[in-house]
Amino acid sequence: MSCEPWQCAEIASTKKATPIQKPEVAVAMIKRAQRPLLIVGSNATMRYMEGKPLIDYMIDFANASKVPVVATAHMVGEFIKRGYHPASFMGAMDIGQRLVDPTWQGIDGKGHPDLVLFVGLPYYMESLMLSGMKHFAPDLKTMTLDNLFHVHATFSFPNASLEEWAANLKVMTQKLKDGGN
Amino acid sequence: MTTKNVRVKIDEMKTNSGLIKNLELSVGKLVQDNYNEPMGPTPMPSMTTLRDWDMKLLNKYKPFYMPDCDLCCLCTFGKCDFTAGKRGACGLDIATQSSRIVMLACAIGSACHSAHSRHLVHSLIEKYGRNFRLDVGGMNTKVEAPVTRLVTGIKPETLGDLDDVLTYVEEQITQVLAVGHTGQEGCNLDFESKAMHVGMIDHVGMEVGDIAQISALGYPKSDPEAPLVKLGIASVDRTKPVIMCIGHNVMPSVGIIDYAKEHKVDEQIEVVGLCCTSHDMTRYYTRARIVGPISWELRFVRAGLADVVVLDEQCIRTDIYEEAAKVNAPVIAASEKNCMGFKNRTNDPADEIVSDLVSGKVQGVLILDPEKVGEVAVRVAQKVAPIRKRKNVLPSIEELQQIAKTCRQCNQCQRNCPQDYNIPAALKAAAQGDMSLLTDLYETCIGCGRCEEACPQKIMVHSLIVKAGEKAMYAENNLCRSGRGQVSDVEIRNVGSPIVLGEIPGIVAIVGCSNYPKGGKDVYDIAREFASRRYIVALSGCSAMSAGSYRNSEGKTIYEEFPGGFEAGGVLNVGSCVANSHIAGAAIKVANIFAKRPLRGNYEEIADYIHNRLGAVGLAWGAYSQKAAAIGAGFWRLGVPVIVGPHGVKYRRMLMGREDKPENWEVLDARTGNTVNVGPAPEHLFTVAETKEECMVAIAKLCIRPNDTWKGRSIKLSHYVDLSKRYLGVMPNDLHLFVRTMADVPMTMKDEFETILKANNWKETIIPDPTMLPRMVRKMKE
Numbered sequence: 014m015s016c017e018p019w020q021c022a023e024i025a026s027t028k029k030a031t032p033i034q035k036p037e038v039a040v041a042m043i044k045r046a047q048r049p050l051l052i053v054g055s056n057a058t059m060r061y062m063e064g065k066p067l068i069d070y071m072i073d074f075a076n077a078s079k080v081p082v083v084a085t086a087h088m089v090g091e092f093i094k095r096g097y098h099p100a101s102f103m104g105a106m107d108i109g110q111r112l113v114d115p116t117w118q119g120i121d122g123k124g125h126p127d128l129v130l131f132v133g134l135p136y137y138m139e140s141l142m143l144s145g146m147k148h149f150a151p152d153l154k155t156m157t158l159d160n161l162f163h164v165h166a167t168f169s170f171p172n173a174s175l176e177e178w179a180a181n182l183k184v185m186t187q188k189l190k191d192g193g194n
Numbered sequence: 195m196t197t198k199n200v201r202v203k204i205d206e207m208k209t210n211s212g213l214i215k216n217l218e219l220s221v222g223k224l225v226q227d228n229y230n231e232p233m234g235p236t237p238m239p240s241m242t243t244l245r246d247w248d249m250k251l252l253n254k255y256k257p258f259y260m261p262d263c264d265l266c267c268l269c270t271f272g273k274c275d276f277t278a279g280k281r282g283a284c285g286l287d288i289a290t291q292s293s294r295i296v297m298l299a300c301a302i303g304s305a306c307h308s309a310h311s312r313h314l315v316h317s318l319i320e321k322y323g324r325n326f327r328l329d330v331g332g333m334n335t336k337v338e339a340p341v342t343r344l345v346t347g348i349k350p351e352t353l354g355d356l357d358d359v360l361t362y363v364e365e366q367i368t369q370v371l372a373v374g375h376t377g378q379e380g381c382n383l384d385f386e387s388k389a390m391h392v393g394m395i396d397h398v399g400m401e402v403g404d405i406a407q408i409s410a411l412g413y414p415k416s417d418p419e420a421p422l423v424k425l426g427i428a429s430v431d432r433t434k435p436v437i438m439c440i441g442h443n444v445m446p447s448v449g450i451i452d453y454a455k456e457h458k459v460d461e462q463i464e465v466v467g468l469c470c471t472s473h474d475m476t477r478y479y480t481r482a483r484i485v486g487p488i489s490w491e492l493r494f495v496r497a498g499l500a501d502v503v504v505l506d507e508q509c510i511r512t513d514i515y516e517e518a519a520k521v522n523a524p525v526i527a528a529s530e531k532n533c534m535g536f537k538n539r540t541n542d543p544a545d546e547i548v549s550d551l552v553s554g555k556v557q558g559v560l561i562l563d564p565e566k567v568g569e570v571a572v573r574v575a576q577k578v579a580p581i582r583k584r585k586n587v588l589p590s591i592e593e594l595q596q597i598a599k600t601c602r603q604c605n606q607c608q609r610n611c612p613q614d615y616n617i618p619a620a621l622k623a624a625a626q627g628d629m630s631l632l633t634d635l636y637e638t639c640i641g642c643g644r645c646e647e648a649c650p651q652k653i654m655v656h657s658l659i660v661k662a663g664e665k666a667m668y669a670e671n672n673l674c675r676s677g678r679g680q681v682s683d684v685e686i687r688n689v690g691s692p693i694v695l696g697e698i699p700g701i702v703a704i705v706g707c708s709n710y711p712k713g714g715k716d717v718y719d720i721a722r723e724f725a726s727r728r729y730i731v732a733l734s735g736c737s738a739m740s741a742g743s744y745r746n747s748e749g750k751t752i753y754e755e756f757p758g759g760f761e762a763g764g765v766l767n768v769g770s771c772v773a774n775s776h777i778a779g780a781a782i783k784v785a786n787i788f789a790k791r792p793l794r795g796n797y798e799e800i801a802d803y804i805h806n807r808l809g810a811v812g813l814a815w816g817a818y819s820q821k822a823a824a825i826g827a828g829f830w831r832l833g834v835p836v837i838v839g840p841h842g843v844k845y846r847r848m849l850m851g852r853e854d855k856p857e858n859w860e861v862l863d864a865r866t867g868n869t870v871n872v873g874p875a876p877e878h879l880f881t882v883a884e885t886k887e888e889c890m891v892a893i894a895k896l897c898i899r900p901n902d903t904w905k906g907r908s909i910k911l912s913h914y915v916d917l918s919k920r921y922l923g924v925m926p927n928d929l930h931l932f933v934r935t936m937a938d939v940p941m942t943m944k945d946e947f948e949t950i951l952k953a954n955n956w957k958e959t960i961i962p963d964p965t966m967l968p969r970m971v972r973k974m975k976e
């Protein structure tokens with residue numbers, strides 16, 4: 014699994030993501046976080062693994078982890094159609110702008126998130142948002158759950174096949190359901 | 195009409211108030227024209243004149259930076275690394291560096307339009323003289339240059355006057371470019387203010403160019419019924435020689451058309467255009483054809499459709515001559531800005547140039563005289579067409595399948611594709627004889643060729659896509675309305691009141707390039723949705739072509755389905771890139787003609803009016819260029835929000851309000867001087883929509899303004915709710931912020947709203963006479 018940015022030209026980075034070599038490591042970090050948040054973008058209904066769209070995996074993940082979800086683009090309706098109500102919905106830029114504001118108290122008003130998980134935005138959008146977080150939210154940890162390496166995240170899975178991706182997501186969901194053990 | 199650089203020196207003068215010694219007065223320009231309106235406070239503003247206004251906007255709409263690069267390599271102190279809060283050797287940090295890049299992009303864009311306008315004005319003065327009178331719409335359009343009048347205080351009457359306006363424009367662009375040097379500005383907000391300044395200047399530069407060409411070249415003049423012109427490759431008679439003009443500057447095309455008409459061969463050849471040149475060609479000559487936006491250069495050249503390629507300026511593939519060489523099509527470069535390495539043959543006899551190009555002795559030439567371009571292009575096309583016989587480099591379907599079999603499925607093409615398209619899957623299917631995925635890619639591919647650059651097997655991926663889409667390509671036969679130019683004063687008078695009161699729910703300006711995430715159909719869908727809802731939809735450039743490239747269930751294009759006037763449900767094509775200034779111009783005219791706000795040199799007041807009262811939104815769904823950045827910046831300074839498609843995130847900085855921060859949304863009530871909270875209206879000045887669906891909802895929301903009447907607000911809210919339900923599948927979660935009194939609530943949605951308002955502890959507020967300028971309060975009180 015390679016740890017080069019998925020889009021070849023996205024290399025202009027001196028501070029690079031730490032690769033997540035095993036899903037268990039990601040699970041441990043998510044469990045440790047006090048106020049995690051999951052941002053799900055528009056590719057959630059475009060990308061498929063084993064005949065199932067990404068959004069189905071993310072609903073399982075969110076139910077298991079209890080990490081609140083912010084749906085970007087038009088994903089909120091897609092979640093609701095599938096019986097899952099995200100904690101909030103707004104444009105990707107809107108949530109990005111809030112995350113770089115240290116005074117923002119999160120979607121529940123109880124405190125700023127400390128770990129933000131990104132998945133399913135167009136690669137270049139997610140990449141630039143992660144760059145924004147890296148530079149302007151230095152205390153925030155970011156992690157991508159995609160199968161595409163994101164150099165600007167704090168932690169990123171390496172580039173991986175769809176099969177490996179599905180397996181990773183399923184392992185994480187299972188572990189989170191079991192309480193992270 | 196103007197006098198430059200007046201300097202008065204008084205060594206000693208006795209006055210009533212005493213003795214004055216060594217007084218020196220220096221005035222940049224004295225305006226001595228027939229413009230009766232008194233001069234406003236800010237004619238020909240310098241970089242800092244409107245800084246306070248910019249800071250008001252930037253305080254409300256804070257920059258959100260997403261750096262595209264962690265480094266700077268602009269000077270030999272670098273490379274400097276900005277990560278983890280580090281500063282560069284010159285002291286810049288990542289925020290200032292990001293804003294500096296934004297400013298430089300806007301300056302490049304502004305320079306590009308203004309240099310184009312400079313060339314037009316020079317050429318037209320040479321041909322028609324300085325005293326040639328401007329006419330952009332006869333008696334119906336007396337405010338002929340609203341942006342120029344607003345910014346410079348000059349009322350241009352002749353081509354020569356435009357020369358003076360451009361001198362100011364060029365000076366300002368130079369000043370802003372200078373700020374990009376190492377060791378100048380040190381504050382990101384000042385860089386942002388200068389980006390807005392050069393954006394405002396860009397609109398002046400664009401307006402100058404377009405009113406010059408409208409007046410001198412006889413384009414449609416504020417004409418809602420400008421002719422419908424043919425669009426698409428199927429509209430071209432491919433049995434005739436085809437001259438393909440690419441770029442933005444119409445002058446070489448004018449040379450071609452004039453020569454062909456003069457020699458009575460215009461019916462025997464086809465003159466077609468790609469990108470904005472094609473708009474201006476059809477404004478000049480309705481038999482010209484628009485074949486597509488910028489992104490289609492490769493597909494048409496590779497398909498062998500051009501017998502001669504003529505390049506003018508801007509947005510041209512810089513390797514197009516190599517592509518043309520593969521299909522034996524000679525190239526004529528016709529702009530000083532784009533010489534392509536060719537020998538300058540401007541002063542050679544036309545016979546010699548024609549002979550060299552036809553024989554293949556040279557593949558391309560540089561000709562800087564548009565009339566000579568005309569003669570050479572027409573004669574070469576006639577001679578070359580029977581020789582090259584539409585030579586193309588597309589494989590046959592059988593060859594395509596064989597080539598697809600050599601694909602190693604290494605993913606390099608996809609990883610280098612800016613759209614991240616799944617090309618390997620399409621090739622896998624093609625290898626087995628299933629072309630459907632490749633055909634789908636034809637609809638959405640932006641034709642950049644990056645996939646091919648990355649392929650270790652040297653597979654010409656884009657050519658395979660074009661081959662798979664060939665049937666669709668040769669069926670493209672649609673209509674575009676020829677660029678109509680300005681919105682007339684009469685149209686403004688008719689719609690000023692319903693727009694400002696909110697009864698026409700908004701003006702949606704869909705402009706710019708074709709770096710679309712999923713093809714041009716999104717542009718058509720968005721334009722049609724809003725025209726059907728009786729918004730005014732104003733289009734320009736590549737977006738105007740994309741909108742014309744699809745048909746409704748009755749087989750009508752959007753320009754046939756909707757009227758071309760500036761009216762509820764109107765769909766206007768203002769024209770090429772430089773015609774974007776007319777959209778800003780229309781907003782300015784509403785403030786001036788309808789609301790009678792003084793125009794001349796009165797920028798702040800007009801911008802304050804537009805920002806608080808005029809529900810206009812710009813959408814650049816496929817924006818890619820620095821020019822688009824400059825156009826956007828000009829709208830920001832006027833307080834008009836701009837949305838870009840997902841690739842627009844690479845402009846790396848948004849200007850965004852926060853609807854969860856009530857303190858952001860206070861304005862003054864000009865009637866009382868009291869501070870009133872008007873809610874997030876409009877919420878952002880510059881943002882990205884990730885998908886078409888999100889974009890539809892964002893447009894409706896960003897049309898809301900503090901000044902809406904209750905009736906207007908309820909109409910706007912009903913569209914916002916309806917679009918949100920339809921495209922997002924939910925009620926908006928911020929409706930309570932937009933309801934001022936219960937009268938704002940759409941009648942049919944009372945129950946739903948009541949629940950929402952109750953849950954959010956909503957309280958009634960007043961509808962003020964909104965302003966962000968304290969001096970407007972004093973004015974009203976007086």
Ligand code: SF4
Pocket residue numbers: 266267268269270271272273274282283284285286376377
């Ligand atoms: S301009 Fe400044 S930040 Fe850029 S390389 Fe030079 S010193 Fe470094």
Ligand code: SF4
Pocket residue numbers: 610611612613614615617635639640641642643644645646655656
């Ligand atoms: S030419 Fe089309 S498929 Fe190839 S990289 Fe560009 S957008 Fe992608």
Ligand code: SF4
Pocket residue numbers: 600601602603604605606607608617618621648649650651652653655
């Ligand atoms: S880069 Fe070439 S070989 Fe690799 S997957 Fe793409 S087309 Fe196939």
